[in-house]
Amino acid sequence: MFALISFLFFTLLVAFFSYRICKGEDTKTNDGYFLGGRDLSGIFIAGSLMLTNLSSEQIIGQNGISYSGTITVIAYEIGAAITLVLFALVFLPKYLRAGITTVPDFLEERFDCGLRKIISIVFVVSYILTYLPTVLYSGAIVFNQLFNIQEITGLNYFATIALIVAVIAIVGAIYAVKGGLKAVAVSDTLNGAGLLIGGLLIPILALLKLGHGNIATGVTELFVNHPEKLNAVGDKHSAVPFAVIFTGMLFNNLYYWCTNQMIIQRTFAAKNLKEGQKGVLYAGCLKLLGPFILVFPGVIAFHLIPGLSNGDLAYPALVSLVLPKPMVGFFAAVLFGAILSSFNSALNSTSTIFALNLYKPRLEKKGEVASDEKVIKMGKRVGIALTVVSICVAPFIMYFKGGLYGFLQEMNGFYSAPLFAVVLVGFFTKRATAKAAKAAMLVHIVFYGLYEIIKPDMNFLHILGIMLPIEILVMVWMTKRNPRPIPYTFKRKEAPVEMTPWKYRYHLSTLICVVFVLYYVLFSRIGLLHY
């Protein structure tokens, strides 16, 4: 009972503060609703970037991998920090200068409306099919696993999952549909603060348990017994081979952090370039803390609870073992917030792309007035419709486990690499044409399709490492044969926000890079590991 009350208390506290902060905000204009009035400060951008990215299956999955194998999966976290440095210094100034709301907006401005249409449809379809229902489903499983909801409610498994899915989706939709991007970003940040506290609490409590009341003894135990589990440098059979960090993993992270609308929409809402860079680089710093929440608890669980049949059981088992009962409600609220924020961000981005990149141009083509009121109304309707569809579809994913879910995830690979290639070439060359961009996408679809059919014994990230340069070369070759007659320049004469960069951007970027290198040096045989 106490757990339930504390869960409701913390969840409502986030709702209350989000309401207070967003009260009176303009949600009647496109910029106000879809871009938080271009008024987000660095803290909210960082919090929202983190929580949109972090989902419950990541916490379970990455800790599961480190439980069963080694900590090579830290590459996803600390590698993201390096990508965020590139985003803050290279991509963000260009995006903000162009004054766009969505990535397809940029593709239209730089190439043509055909490319805008293709990518908008791809984004909307992929978020609807592969992201919204699955984030609800996987979140519900984890929530049930950690807090025994089925036992508490007495419902059968399907009904329990459906109930959790519905609660998360409805709460998430209230933030996204009613409050727009600003409400999403504020609630993400508040939940993020909770997750940071709750997430770091688990390894601390676990180390105390392992060291019999002394953290230092617990840490020593990790380095003395089975130090090989702390090796971050993976061989070719590891979850993340070391070599891919410089190629495929980098490209994968670059797509995710620099061109994925769901992630970068909050950075377009920056008050100015300075706040945008602050937010992105703060998020980079938080990513460096990621392994302490997402990877190391798995290794500690290996020492405390050896012999689990499945690595994915490690984190829930560790939480049950070390979390004091009075804190269960708080931790449940934190995890609920993490699941919720991934859902509401994706919902917000899907309705943004649908309303601005598909609905609005259609109205204009028909000669109708695409007023902000009309477009926002459509955005809200789409948000509600997607919530209903997601609630209905999500519980049924359990019947397709390993089939449909895995298949749809792999389908994402069809557009991620070429989209990044197109944006990259679009940004840094003035003569590349829409034809070249479409050809690169076609080449990727053909090669990736072949990869899916042949399925060679090679890490997916290596495939990405080969394909992305090839796609860039296709664009280079076609551009040299038939260049754009007039070089591309920004249509906007002036950026919509102040473009003075942050004074300390290089300092923080250097610090992030140094910590990245330190991770690999310390957690390797040339560093702290002796075996």
Added chain:
Amino acid sequence: MVEEMAFMNEKSTSKDFENINMVAELTDGDLKNINRNKELTKEDFKNINTMGKIAVFWLVLEIVLLALGG
């Protein structure tokens, strides 16, 4: 020579004049673009060439890393 040209002209169909007509219809703006295109120098391709070099570097790096055992 003049006779030869007159003979060729007689044998020409309307299709042969299609291109000539198209050129005649070009506006100043179109000609400007064509001229610009002709005038593209190495400098105009500097960015795209750099991009190509970076892509080749990454591709070679990936192949070498794969050859070394991934």
